[in-house]
Amino acid sequence: MFQISTIKKTIVHIRTWTKFTILIILATFLMIGAISYIYKPIYRVSLNGEWIGYSENKSKLQQRINEYIEKGNGENIAFVEINSLPEYQLCFLKKDVPTNDEEIFNKIVQQGQTYYNYYAICIGQEEKAYVSNFEQAEEVVNELKAKDSNNKDQLSVVEKYETELKDFATVEKCVADLYEKKVVVQKSYTIAATGVNTSTKKIPLGISLIRPVSGTVTSRFGARWGRSHKGLDIGAPKGTPIKAAAAGTVTLAQYGYGGGYGNHVIISHGNGIQTLYGHCTSLNVKVGQQVAQGQVIATVGNTGDSTGNHLHLEIRINGVAQNPQNYLY
């Protein structure tokens, strides 16, 4: 009897507890129900520690950002660099709290940097035209070579990754703009020099000059082919460094046919004295640049009206070409 009453007591005890537990569970569900009726899980988004909004759908937003980083939002985009990624913090907020995923996306994207990919067609080191893709660049170069353009040996294509887009030209326009007629017969130079000082009298320059290159004089100053040769030609292998004869300011650094001079540099030394270096392969200086005596300014080449690798050196006083051999070589 004693045992049975103990069991009965225990059963009653368990029943009481079960009822209580069920009650608690029910109450919990009710509470969760009530909470979820009023509140919802929202991601609080911050960028660089600054709150920028609430996101309804974190994974969708993050996916959109990732896609933007990969592909950008337009043509010729190489990639997008985003300075910092957003941070998400889960919180429960009232259902009527507005979310602004679109605004968050825009804010994140705005602090990014877009890099564009396109191609520059260069003559020598100078970028002359821009095209959207490599096939077009190749076409321009091939067409200029087929047309035997004078600059065909200086053409190159450079792949660009820049934060700004350029105006792209069509293949036709590039070819038309860059084509340089080949001049076979030596024609009159169109140059700034107004005259030639054929007298052998040496005018003092007030500065001492050094030899820009060492080599053999292949053509002297003065009469040549029934007209005057305004400089001195010094034969040297292609690529030989050309040094500034004296310190001065670069007043011209021109690529192309250059009025017969090809790629050429003019340095002003003050007091109306200028030196000109013609037919170069590459130019190492820019207009406005100060150069020291002996500084390498270009390399020997065969550009412009030239029939072999050599330096055409001119010395001008107030625009009048002087015989360089009065001073050098």
Ligand SMILES: [Zn+2]
């Ligand atoms: Zn010459």
